[in-house]
Amino acid sequence: xxxxxxxxxxxxxxxxxxxxxxxxxxxxxxxxxxxxxxxxxxxxxxxxxxxxxxxxxxxxxxxxxxxxxxxxxxxxxxxxxxxxxxxxxxxxxxxxxxxxxxxxxxxxxxxxxxxxxxxxxxxxxxxxxxxxxxxxxxxxxxxxxxxxxxxxxxxxxxxxxxxxxxxxxxxxxxxxxxxxxxxxxxxxxxxxxxxxxxxxxxxxxxxxxxxxxxxxxxxxxxxxxxxxxxxxxxxxxxxxxxxxxxxxxxxxxxxxxxxxxxxxxxxxxxxxxxxxxxxxxxxxxxxxxxxxxxxxxxxxxxxxxxxxxxxxxxxxxxxxxxxxxxxxxxxxxxxxxxxxxx
Amino acid sequence: xxxxxxxxxxxxxxxxxxxxxxxxxxxxxxxxxxxxxxxxxxxxxxxxxxxxxxxxxxxxxxxxxxxxxxxxxxxxxxxxxxxxxxxxxxxxxxxxxxxxxxxxxxxxxxxxxxxxxxxxxxxxxxxxxxxxxxxxxxxxxxxxxxxxxxxxxxxxxxxxxxxxxxxxxxxxxxxxxxxxxxxxxxxxxxxxxxxxxxxxxxxxxxxxxxxxxxxxxxxxxxxxxxxxxxxxxxxxxxxxxxxxxxxxxxxxxxxxxxxxxxxxxxxxxxxxxxxxxxxxxxxxxxxxxxxxxxxxxxxxxxxxxxxxxxxxxxxxxxxxxxxxxxxxxxxxxxxxxxxxxx
DNA sequence: TTGTAGGCGTTATCAC
DNA sequence: GTGATAACGCCTACAA
Numbered sequence: 001x002x003x004x005x006x007x008x009x010x011x012x013x014x015x016x017x018x019x020x021x022x023x024x025x026x027x028x029x030x031x032x033x034x035x036x037x038x039x040x041x042x043x044x045x046x047x048x049x050x051x052x053x054x055x056x057x058x059x060x061x062x063x064x065x066x067x068x069x070x071x072x073x074x075x076x077x078x079x080x081x082x083x084x085x086x087x088x089x090x091x092x093x094x095x096x097x098x099x100x101x102x103x104x105x106x107x108x109x110x111x112x113x114x115x116x117x118x119x120x121x122x123x124x125x126x127x128x129x130x131x132x133x134x135x136x137x138x139x140x141x142x143x144x145x146x147x148x149x150x151x152x153x154x155x156x157x158x159x160x161x162x163x164x165x166x167x168x169x170x171x172x173x174x175x176x177x178x179x180x181x182x183x184x185x186x187x188x189x190x191x192x193x194x195x196x197x198x199x200x201x202x203x204x205x206x207x208x209x210x211x212x213x214x215x216x217x218x219x220x221x222x223x224x225x226x227x228x229x230x231x232x233x234x235x236x237x238x239x240x241x242x243x244x245x246x247x248x249x250x251x252x253x254x255x256x257x258x259x260x261x262x263x264x265x266x267x268x269x270x271x272x273x274x275x276x277x278x279x280x281x282x283x284x285x286x287x288x289x290x291x292x293x294x295x296x297x298x299x300x301x302x303x304x305x306x307x308x309x310x311x312x313x314x315x316x317x318x319x320x321x322x323x324x325x326x327x328x329x330x331x332x333x334x335x336x337x338x339x340x341x342x
Numbered sequence: 343x344x345x346x347x348x349x350x351x352x353x354x355x356x357x358x359x360x361x362x363x364x365x366x367x368x369x370x371x372x373x374x375x376x377x378x379x380x381x382x383x384x385x386x387x388x389x390x391x392x393x394x395x396x397x398x399x400x401x402x403x404x405x406x407x408x409x410x411x412x413x414x415x416x417x418x419x420x421x422x423x424x425x426x427x428x429x430x431x432x433x434x435x436x437x438x439x440x441x442x443x444x445x446x447x448x449x450x451x452x453x454x455x456x457x458x459x460x461x462x463x464x465x466x467x468x469x470x471x472x473x474x475x476x477x478x479x480x481x482x483x484x485x486x487x488x489x490x491x492x493x494x495x496x497x498x499x500x501x502x503x504x505x506x507x508x509x510x511x512x513x514x515x516x517x518x519x520x521x522x523x524x525x526x527x528x529x530x531x532x533x534x535x536x537x538x539x540x541x542x543x544x545x546x547x548x549x550x551x552x553x554x555x556x557x558x559x560x561x562x563x564x565x566x567x568x569x570x571x572x573x574x575x576x577x578x579x580x581x582x583x584x585x586x587x588x589x590x591x592x593x594x595x596x597x598x599x600x601x602x603x604x605x606x607x608x609x610x611x612x613x614x615x616x617x618x619x620x621x622x623x624x625x626x627x628x629x630x631x632x633x634x635x636x637x638x639x640x641x642x643x644x645x646x647x648x649x650x651x652x653x654x655x656x657x658x659x660x661x662x663x664x665x666x667x668x669x670x671x672x673x674x675x676x677x678x679x680x681x682x683x684x
Numbered sequence: 685t686t687g688t689a690g691g692c693g694t695t696a697t698c699a700c
Numbered sequence: 701g702t703g704a705t706a707a708c709g710c711c712t713a714c715a716a
Contacts, residue, residue: 005485007709018687023711031685050485053459054405055709058396058692073440074421082415086442095456097439098415100428114437117395143347143392228625257629264631283570287599289631349693360703365695373701397693400708688715693708700703 006047015043026051057119066310067115069099069108069125071152076253076282077299078126081150084303085124092311094121103225105130112136116143122310127152129191129225146313150306152194160313161325162306166196169295169330170203171210173249173277176293178211180338182247182275186219188234188259190226190251200251200279219245226251231258239266246274247338253278253285256292260337276337290336297330348389357385368393399461408652409457411441411450411467413494418595418624419641420468423492426645427466434653436463445567447472454478458485464652469494471533471567488655492648494536502655503667504648508538511637511672512545513552515591515619518635520553522680524589524617528561530576530601532568532593542593542621561587568593573600581608588616589680595620595627598634602679618679632678639672 008026012019017036025032025040026049057063066089070078082098089096097120099111108128113136115123123145125137134157140147141159150162177185187204190197201220208215218241221234231250235258238245250256256278263270270276270290278285278294285292305326350368354361359378367374367382399405408431412420424440431438439462441453450470455478457465465487467479476499482489483501492504519527529546532539543562550557560583563576573592577600580587592598598620605612612618612632620627620636627634647668 008711009709019710020688020712021686024686027711033685036685048481048484050455050458052400052461052709053456054396054400054461055692056711058394058400058694058708059710059712061692063396073415073424074418076416079416079421083442095439095441097437099437100425113392114395116392119394119396139390142390261629284626284629287603287626288629350695351693361693362695362704363702366702369695375701378701394693397708398695400692400710401694401696403708686716688713690711690713692710696705696707698703698705700701 006049007052008049011040011044011047011049014047015040061119063119063121064094065118065120066094066096066307067099067111067118067120067123068096069101069111069115069123071101071103071126071128073098073100077151077280077297080299081126081303081306084300084305085307086303088304088307089311092307094311101128103129105133109136112140116140116145120145122146122148122314124148124150124306124310126150127154127194129194132193146310148306148310148313150302152196155195158323160309160323162302162309162328163196163325164297164302164328164330166199167203167206169279169297169332170200170249171207172203172332173279173293173295174204174207175211176332176334176338177247177249177275177277178207178213180247180271180275182245183213184216184219184243184245184247185213186221186238186245186248188221188223188226188231188248188250188255191224192222197251200249204249223251223255226255228254228258231255232262235259235262236266239263239268244274247276248274249277251279253280253282253292253294256294256337257284257288260288260290260292271336271338271340277332278337281333285333285335288337290340293335293338294333295330296333298328302328348391349394350391353382353386353389353391356389357382403461405461405463406436407460407462408436408438408649409441409453409460409462409465410438411443411453411457411465413443413445413468413470415440415442419493419622419639422641423468423645423648426642426647427649428645430646430649431653434649436653443470445471447475451478454482458482458487462487464488464490464656466490466492466648466652468492469496469536471536474535488652490648490652490655492644494538497537500665502651502665504644504651504670505538505667506639506644506670506672508541509545509548511621511639511674512542512591513549514545514674515621515635515637516546516549517553518674518676518680519589519591519617519619520549520555522589522613522617524587525555526558526561526585526587526589527555528563528580528587528590530563530565530568530573530590530592530597533566534564539593542591546591565593565597568597570596570600573597574604577601577604578608581605581610586616589613589618590616591619593621595622595624595634595636598636598679599626599630602630602632602634613678613680613682619674620679623675627675627677630679632682635677635680636675637672638675640670644670 025037101107148160281296367379443449490502623638
């Protein structure tokens, strides 16, 4: 057990061959003779040789490393997308490292810097809520490191994107509320700095208009991180109103669940007093009572698509295509929070 | 924008100094004159210099990179521990990359190999269910890369460990069931290949014995990944029995929730017909109705403790301490699934 | 089929 | 205070 690990040079010396031969043998280069190769591989194994990727990466100018930047991995949407990314990336010989921004702009900038310094082959990112200045991503552009933004993207940035049509999804959700007879539809909106929450708000408004309902600013709650606490806070405010909404579209499942729970505590019934729709079809939406009507946004598939797109950019390098945008399907899933089980 | 990024060498040439001076200036080395330093930093910024960590890592033999290996990041316990790890690691100047094994032995071995090759400064791991052969971790030992195992550890391996007392936690859970009057306590066990599930089963048995209850093998359901489906399957089997249990301790919250849901579907009431206890205090346990009695295992704190322990090993390198084991506290949280709200 | 030599970009050690 | 030089471990043109 030497203090320092054996290297190719060491193996070469022991076997009386050159380092290039060792290097080639270990990579199954065709030009190496059968017996030399076997011999080298055997002793490499015996001596516990471990390739040094750091050196190899430096030399090859390639790391086989994809960086993923997401707001918070403990949100179902993100952990699912990461799973999708990982599946595709590993299959293609890349490993994935994950950076959590906790929706902080600073952390996002730092993450991008680390990934640039570490020469990641590509980056997949979902923007932090705080992020509006995007110079760090622009800088990325002239490092030739491909970027895919997913879900929360930025329109000011020309880059590859994978997203759903949030406007359309929100429209469907609110149109459904209108069709089941809601007249006073409220909305818990997310941080409007973020593309998706802006689009969901627009979709909400459009659906009301399309159904000849008036848009009441008092019925729009402007949230930020859409945590359970925020949801409870808004729900309480809502149930304190004189003229209460009879339907609500929440920009995520977490706040929708809070509304249902608050309704229960305050003896309102869902959907009779108020119908509730969430967003993302997280596991909890099936478990809560009444179960939650929500939008399925296919997070896992978004992750897969993002990784495929990124790897294509890394490997094909088609100079003609400047950027590509993929829209992933979404569906309204109707459950008891809008249509009671008979 | 040239095709390849500027390096220290390039900066040196442009400024008419040596690379060593550039290197030192950018790191605020004291021996560099005020004006030279400023000048170098300014042009570095202007020309968009990005340090190449790959080269630096090779030279310094240090990557400031901690690898984390977990079964599945979409389980609340793991995403919380990762958050704890990240917080501590980032604070100390390390970045964290995450590998998901999906409980597969092969993926675990591959992850360790990638991290060894990439010269991670340390590894934090939670064993995959499939893992019983631990040679890959033993190999790690003679690379001098410190390892911390957390939660699901391995007794055959001398390494740093951070865990809770699962035996004790399970004992508390089942003792509680006995004290509220349950006479026929069932258990949904996890994969017994895993230390924690073995300990929870032991704790269960010990609590029954301590309360003079007989251990009925028919009441022990041997699960594997403890998914919702497994939970439903066992719950249905349980409710089909002639003599039904009147209490059940589930080795995780997911299966406990399935039991509650199945009970509801089959018109049994919780806790009157059967009292239910889960494990991990996941967010869902507060939301389900009735809310779930469970064990709080402080995942976030386990993550923090693991990272602190690892970083200590990386930086102190105290040759006297071979390994260290930390036991994190746990508590029984009593909710409506065992004690109805009045 | 194998060897030689140079360099990937940085930093540590000497020297001046 | 600054520079020259070598080395981290690997890969690859070129040569033999």
